[in-house]
Amino acid sequence: MNLLGNCMSGLDFKKITGAILIAALAVMVIGIIGDMLVVPKKHKAATMTFAAKAPAAPTAVEQAVPVATRLAAADSGAGKKIAAKCKSCHDLSATKKVQIGPPLWDIVQAGKGSVGGFKYSSAMSGMGGKWSYEDLDAFLASPKSFLKGTKMTFAGIKDARDRANLIAYLRSLSAAPKPLP
Ligand code: HEC
Structure with a gap:
């Protein structure tokens, strides 16, 4: 009984570790994609503010x-x-x-x-x-x-x-x- 119990919990432990790893990986991937999406947006916003502040070149x-x-x-x-x-x-x-x-x-x-x-x-x-x-x-x-x-x-x-x-x-x-x- 005891041995079986240990064995089961060992299996559960593996499952849990696996699940955590997958979750961590998912967070990383989402983070990377998020950066890819957000960085150009931020850059665009900064450029736009600059363009708004600098007067247009004279005609x-x-x-x-x-x-x-x-x-x-x-x-x-x-x-x-x-x-x-x-x-x-x-x-x-x-x-x-x-x-x-x-x-x-x-x-x-x-x-x-x-x-x-x-x-x-x-x-x-x-x-x-x-x-x-x-x-x-x-x-x-x-x-x-x-x-x-x-x-x-x-x-x-x-x-x-x-x-x-x-x-x-x-x-x-x-x-x-x-x-x-
Ligand atoms: C790389 C160096 C340099 C820079 C930068 C420079 N100058 Fe000059 N400047 C000279 C020199 C050398 C002369 C003398 C020219 C000659 O004898 O033909 C001169 C002459 C002049 C003269 C005629 C002065 C006189 O006694 O008749 C004026 C006015 C003048 N500069 C204005 C400016 C202004 C305003 C700026 C900035 C927008 C400027 N310069 C930037 C080097 C420079």
């Missing part, structure tokens, strides 16, 4: 809006963030240190290529005239197209609104910012 019409109009609606705070790209070469502070590029403090309406102690390309030192808002806008859109032979190895800022924001920020880098156009 051709918006790109062609004159800088004076764009400046009226510009956000110099947003421009400050863009100016981080300039800092690898330019000092933006009132200290006006010459770095890879000339200092940009008070650059709006300043003489082009006129910072003493900076060795400009002959293209830039020979330009003459002042950095008007229009010229800054055109130069920053594509330095090389605006001034063939410039030493400024910077691709440019294609987005017209980003450029207006940046120029609004550059304008603020002055003890007495120049009037808006």
